[in-house]
Amino acid sequence: MEIRPFDIEKDFDIIKGWIGDERTCAMWCANHAPYPLEKESFAEFLHNIKEKTSDEPFVAVDENDRPVGFYTYSVKDDTKEGFFKFVMVDSNRRGQGIGKQMMKLAVKKSFENPEVPAAALCVFSENPGAKKCYEGAGFKETQTVKHAFVFKNEIWGRCYMAVKRGEE
Secondary structure: OEEEEOOHHHHHHHHHHHOOOHHHHHHHHOOOOOOOOOHHHHHHHHHHHHHHHOOEEEEEEOOOOOEEEEEEEEEOOOOOOEEEEEEEEOOOOOOOOHHHHHHHHHHHHHOOOOOOOEEEEEEEOOOHHHHHHHHHOOOEEEEEEEEEEEEOOEEEEEEEEEEEOOOO
16 A cells, blocks of 8 residues: 555546445535535535645555545644544445555654654544544544534534654
């Protein structure tokens, strides 16, 4: 597996099918991106988050350069902490260790910047599979906010997780 910058022309048609329903979309992006994923609205979504937080999109690819995972990443101006957002894995390959491998590589890439003391992300408490994946990649829970997000008649908690330099 390798990580490379996301190319909307090359990669979008592959990743758009990974979000198969509205709840999964909300679990992935907290309603920041519209469902279903469409190329133009996804490009606008990526542009907006880059403008707002400097997030850059990346894909994890297999030996055939086919995307198997996606995330965005930026370094926070105030804390210099690396922050991962919008992490997703090919829905047909979940549970195979791909997310864990991708996040380990992503953390390693994050720490190539000597100013980054930690890498962090958020996951909804109601997404135990993703939380387990991140724990397997070295992330530890730092805080949980109950009742952080409402999806239809559900209320989800938001779990903050981080891995510090030297603990990865």
